[in-house]
Amino acid sequence: MAKNVAQSPLERTSLASLDHKLAMAKRCSHEGVIAGAKAAVVATVATAIPTLASVRMLPWARANLNHTAQALIISTVAGAAYFIVADKTVLATARKNSFQKASNMEA
Numbered sequence: 471m472a473k474n475v476a477q478s479p480l481e482r483t484s485l486a487s488l489d490h491k492l493a494m495a496k497r498c499s500h501e502g503v504i505a506g507a508k509a510a511v512v513a514t515v516a517t518a519i520p521t522l523a524s525v526r527m528l529p530w531a532r533a534n535l536n537h538t539a540q541a542l543i544i545s546t547v548a549g550a551a552y553f554i555v556a557d558k559t560v561l562a563t564a565r566k567n568s569f570q571k572a573s574n575m576e577a
Contacts, residue, residue: 498563506556513551517544 521543524531535543 494567498560498567501563502556502560505559506552509555510548510552514544514548517547 521535521540525535525540526532
């Protein structure tokens with residue numbers, strides 16, 4: 471009896487729909503990961519240059535920012551950039567896909 475329910479056309483349609491939604495979610499998250507990684511690289515370079523330069527040139531920074539503090543500053547900015555950009559990218563892609571789905575329903 472359970473075999474007949476699983477093979478019904480209504481069940482196959484919903485499984486296909488779920489597969490499509492899963493594929494779209496994977497694509498959205500992958501785009502977010504790629505965009506976040508790019509932003510993290512840019513943020514790392516943009517933060518590392520002034521941090522390392524200030525430690526060499528400013529007496530206060532030389533006295534108070536050891537290697538651990540420098541690494542913490544740089545990695546915090548890189549992590550924040552990654553999560554902010556990845557989140558915005560995933561939300562933008564999901565929004566775009568939801569509008570496309572709504573326009574396909576109307577047509």
